[in-house]
Amino acid sequence: MVAAEEESVTVIIREYEPEKDCQKVEEVERICEVGPSGKLSLFTDQLGDPVCRIRNSPTSLMLVAEIAVGNSSSKSEREIVGMIRGCIKTVTCGKKLSRNGKTDPPLPIPVPVLTKVAYILGLRVSPSHRRMKLGYKLVCKMEEWFRQNGAEYSYMATENDNVASINLFVDKCSYTKFRTPSILVQPVFAHRVKVSHKFTIIKLSTYEAESLYRRRFSTTEFFPRDIDSVLNNKLNLGTFMAIPSHEKWVGSDNFLSEPPESWAVMSVWNLKDVFKLEVRGASVLRKAFAKTTRVVDRALPFLRLPSVPEVFRPFGLHFMYGLGGEGPMSVKLTKGLCGFAHNLAKEHGCGVVATEVSGREPLREGIPHWKRLSCDEDLWCIKRLGEDYSDGSVGDWTKSKPGLSIFVDPREI
The missing domain is CATH 3.40.630.30 (Gcn5-related N-acetyltransferase (GNAT))
Incomplete structure (x- = not known):
């Protein structure tokens, strides 16, 4: 004290x-x-x-x-x-x-x-x-x-x-x-998002997810050494992989030794049970317009209208993390995973689904989001408190250049 x-x-x-x-x-x-x-x-x-x-x-x-x-x-x-x-x-x-x-x-x-x-x-x-x-x-x-x-x-x-x-x-x-990573937020509509039949989405076991992350993501900036604790946490809803439908999933060990030409992966974290959000300062007219879009979307879900959810009162969200992938179809596969995550959030009664990625993230184009709800540049600031591990590989991390990707720990959202 x-x-x-x-x-x-x-x-x-x-x-x-x-x-x-x-x-x-x-x-x-x-x-x-x-x-x-x-x-x-x-x-x-x-x-x-x-x-x-x-x-x-x-x-x-x-x-x-x-x-x-x-x-x-x-x-x-x-x-x-x-x-x-x-x-x-x-x-x-x-x-x-x-x-x-x-x-x-x-x-x-x-x-x-x-x-x-x-x-x-x-x-x-x-x-x-x-x-x-x-x-x-x-x-x-x-x-x-x-x-x-x-x-x-x-x-x-x-x-x-x-x-x-x-x-x-x-x-x-x-x-x-x-x-300066970007926070990308997508509303959860009254209708389900259509996920292409050209993709197969597999839910990985915790063991498979940990093996994949440690083998493929361990050199990504801010990757947590205790990724196993994250994946085993009760708030983690699962890790999901998308591959082209003509590919066959034969287990993580075979995937790691001979991955398909294109693939994408992400995990989903349930923040709905941690805190709630709301959008403040909206006009009465904007609220009325949002309500109208929801009514139409519920009545005619087959039109898949981009309705505005009830975000002017407290609501929950799901957070996508650990996004990654490779190959010429990886952006499209990422979009498919985001659609899957949207539908999962709808089942859980969430208002939005969100993620945070590096401004240079190659898969960013596959992440649907509304600019009005998102933040193009979230600012991370850092301070050096002590010395690095003395292997001479990094030096002062505060002076290092950003990589293409960044691993955002969902426990810190």
């Missing part, structure tokens, strides 16, 4: 205590604006548990900021006015070349370089207590815990036009603008 005096107000930063802090933290969450008008914004915690967004991470912590006016030291007179969440994991930060001794001559193969990273999310400060450096104090205290637990980098994500957040992290906390 740390305390600081500022104009007769004592600021206390301590670890979150579920039994006594839950209700007060939820109150702060509700009064904080978390998204621009007309865009998706965090509404409420579906599970009524403020730490549910980090409990699936291997190592996590939540801190709260309290104030006590004057010289009062009574806990009953303290007020929670801010909070921050953080988690730590090991991910891929680059790759090096190693020689494969099984071939003659030995061929170079890419090997992932790993680092321990920390992720900051859910930083909130009550509007009535801003400009008191509470955000700065919360970040500094969280970084202290990161260092104590061996994290080498800390990173966070924010909207590209969130001036206050960028000023805090970049100008005051010495973070560097690092990556």
